[in-house]
Amino acid sequence: MWLQPSGDFVLPLQVQYHGLFQMIPILGIGGTFQIGLQISTITYMSKHVKAFINETWLERYGYPIHQDNLLFLWSLIVSITGIGGLLGSSGSRYLTVKFGKRKCLLCNNLLMITAALIMGCSKIARSFEMILIGRFVYGISTGLCVPLHHQYLGEISPKKLRGFANSTASFFWSLGKAVGQIVGQRELLGSQSLWPILMAFCAVPALLQLVTLPFFPETPPYLLVQKGDQEGCKKAIRQLWGEGCHQAEIEDIMKEKATMKNTKILSVLELIKEPSLRWQLYMLTTVTATVQLCGISAIYFYTIEVLQAAGFDERMISYMSLSVGLSELLATVVCSSLIERLGRKTLLSGGYRIMALLMAGITVTLSLQDWYFWMPYCSLCLIILFVVVFGIGPAGATVSIRTEIFKLSCRPAAFVIGAAINWLGVFVIGTTFPFIVESLGQFCFLIFMGILLTSGIIIHLFLPETKGKSIMEITEDFNRLNFKKCVPAAPNHVMEDHTFCTRL
Numbered sequence: 353m354w355l356q357p358s359g360d361f362v363l364p365l366q367v368q369y370h371g372l373f374q375m376i377p378i379l380g381i382g383g384t385f386q387i388g389l390q391i392s393t394i395t396y397m398s399k400h401v402k403a404f405i406n407e408t409w410l411e412r413y414g415y416p417i418h419q420d421n422l423l424f425l426w427s428l429i430v431s432i433t434g435i436g437g438l439l440g441s442s443g444s445r446y447l448t449v450k451f452g453k454r455k456c457l458l459c460n461n462l463l464m465i466t467a468a469l470i471m472g473c474s475k476i477a478r479s480f481e482m483i484l485i486g487r488f489v490y491g492i493s494t495g496l497c498v499p500l501h502h503q504y505l506g507e508i509s510p511k512k513l514r515g516f517a518n519s520t521a522s523f524f525w526s527l528g529k530a531v532g533q534i535v536g537q538r539e540l541l542g543s544q545s546l547w548p549i550l551m552a553f554c555a556v557p558a559l560l561q562l563v564t565l566p567f568f569p570e571t572p573p574y575l576l577v578q579k580g581d582q583e584g585c586k587k588a589i590r591q592l593w594g595e596g597c598h599q600a601e602i603e604d605i606m607k608e609k610a611t612m613k614n615t616k617i618l619s620v621l622e623l624i625k626e627p628s629l630r631w632q633l634y635m636l637t638t639v640t641a642t643v644q645l646c647g648i649s650a651i652y653f654y655t656i657e658v659l660q661a662a663g664f665d666e667r668m669i670s671y672m673s674l675s676v677g678l679s680e681l682l683a684t685v686v687c688s689s690l691i692e693r694l695g696r697k698t699l700l701s702g703g704y705r706i707m708a709l710l711m712a713g714i715t716v717t718l719s720l721q722d723w724y725f726w727m728p729y730c731s732l733c734l735i736i737l738f739v740v741v742f743g744i745g746p747a748g749a750t751v752s753i754r755t756e757i758f759k760l761s762c763r764p765a766a767f768v769i770g771a772a773i774n775w776l777g778v779f780v781i782g783t784t785f786p787f788i789v790e791s792l793g794q795f796c797f798l799i800f801m802g803i804l805l806t807s808g809i810i811i812h813l814f815l816p817e818t819k820g821k822s823i824m825e826i827t828e829d830f831n832r833l834n835f836k837k838c839v840p841a842a843p844n845h846v847m848e849d850h851t852f853c854t855r856l
Contacts, residue, residue, distance in 0.1 A: 368594040369593055370594060374568075378564045383498060383504075384528065385524040385525070386494050386528060388524065391528075391529055392533045396542040397550060401483065401547070404480060429484055432484060434776075435488065436487070436491020436492040439492055440497075441495040444495075445764035445767070445768045449617050453570065454504075457501075458566065460500070464555065465559060471483055471548070499771050502518070503763060505751075505755065506752075506763075511822065512692070513692075514756065516689075516691060518748070519687050522684045523688060526677070572588045617761055618762040631833040632758055634814070635811075636758075639750045639811070642746070642804070643747075644778065646742065651676075651714075676739055679743070682743070688748065691749060695817045696753050697812070699746065700750070704811065705805065707746075710738040710741065711797045711798070718797075719795075757830065
C-alpha cells in the first residue's frame, strides 16, 4: 500500500510525521525554552542575589557594599548574558557549517550544564564572581542554541508543516517564561535558601536534550547538500516524515543543491554585500528589530505597576502577573494552528497594527488610572490582550520568516546577523528602558506604537508571502524586488536521478 498525498488512504499527520512531532519538543527544551527561562527567573532572584553580594562583600572587607556599586554589579549580572549571547551567535555560522546542527547542540548542552554548575555553586563558594562567570557562559550557550533551534526546525519540516514547526519556537520561548515564573515562586525555588538551585535550573532541560537528541538525525538538507550523503538523507526523511512519497520536498532540496554547485557558504560580510539578498536582509532586520522594539518588555514592566495601582495585595501580584505569561503561552498554541491558514505576512502586518492600537489604549488608561478606580482593570485587560496578539501573530511568524527567506548557502550567516540584532536589542533595551520610563512614564508606549505602525506598513508593502512555497519560489519573489524586474520561474522538472519514495 502506497501513501499518496491525494489518494484514498491518508494517515493522520501526527502518525505519518511521528518522528518530526517527537523531535520538536526535544529541540524546544534545549532551544528557545532556555532563553524564556532566564528572562523570567532572573526577576525572582533579584533581591536574593543582591543580599548575597552585600553579605559576601561584608565578609571580605568588613563593611557593606555601596548602593551604587551594588546596582552596578546587579545590572552587570543581568546584561552580561546579552554580551555572551552576541558572542555565541557570532560563532554559530562556522560551527554549523563545519560540524552540523546536531553535534553543535549536543556540545552546547555540555556548555549549558557547566554554566549551571558554576552559578549553582556560587553561594557555597561565597563568590558572586561565579554568578557573573556563569551568566556569561550561559549567554554564550543561549546565543548558540537559539539560532540552531530555528534552523533545525526549518530544515526538518516539509512545506506543509514548516510554518507550524517554526511557530513552536515561540511556544517554547513562552513556555520557558511560564515555567520560570512558576518555579520562581517563593513556595518553590524562589526562596532565600533555594535561589542557587533556581539559578542552576537551566541544567535540567539541557540534560534532557543531551540524552534524547542522539536518537534523532541531522537535517536532510545538510546531509544531502553539504555532505553529499544521499543514503543518510533518505534515512533521515523516513525517520522524520514516515514512509511514503516525499518527492516534491526532495526535488526542492536537489534544486537548491544544483544552485550551490558553484556557490560556497557565504560569510556574514559576503551576505551583506550580496545584491541578490538585499531585500531579504531588509526583512530580516525589520522583523527581528521589531520583536525587541515592539514594547513587550515595557508591557511586562507595567503589569506590576498596574496591579499595584489596582490595590492588589503584594503577595498576590506575582501570581496575577503569571496570568500574563500564561496568556502568551496559550496564544502561541493558537498561532501554531493559524499560521498555515492565514500565512506569515497576514500575522505579522495585521498583528503589528492591532498591537499599535492596543498601545494607544494602554497609554490612555495608564494616564487616567488615578482618575477612576476601575481604570487599572481596563489597563490590565488591554495588557493581556496585547500579549495575546503578540503571541498569536508576530511571535511565531517572525521565526518562520527568518528561516524561510534564505537559502541554505546563506542561512547560517543570516542567523548570525539576526541573532546579533536580537542580542544587541536585548542589551540596548535593558540599559536604556529604565531611563526612558523615568523620563516619559506611560508615554513611552507612543514610541513603540510608532515602531509597530512603521513595521506593519513595511511588511505589508514589501514582504512576499512564504506560506506553502519552496525556497526557490521565495527567492524568485524577492528577486523582483532586488532587481526591479520579474524573474521567470524555474522550470518545474523532475530529477529522474533522485527519486526517493519509500514503501509503507
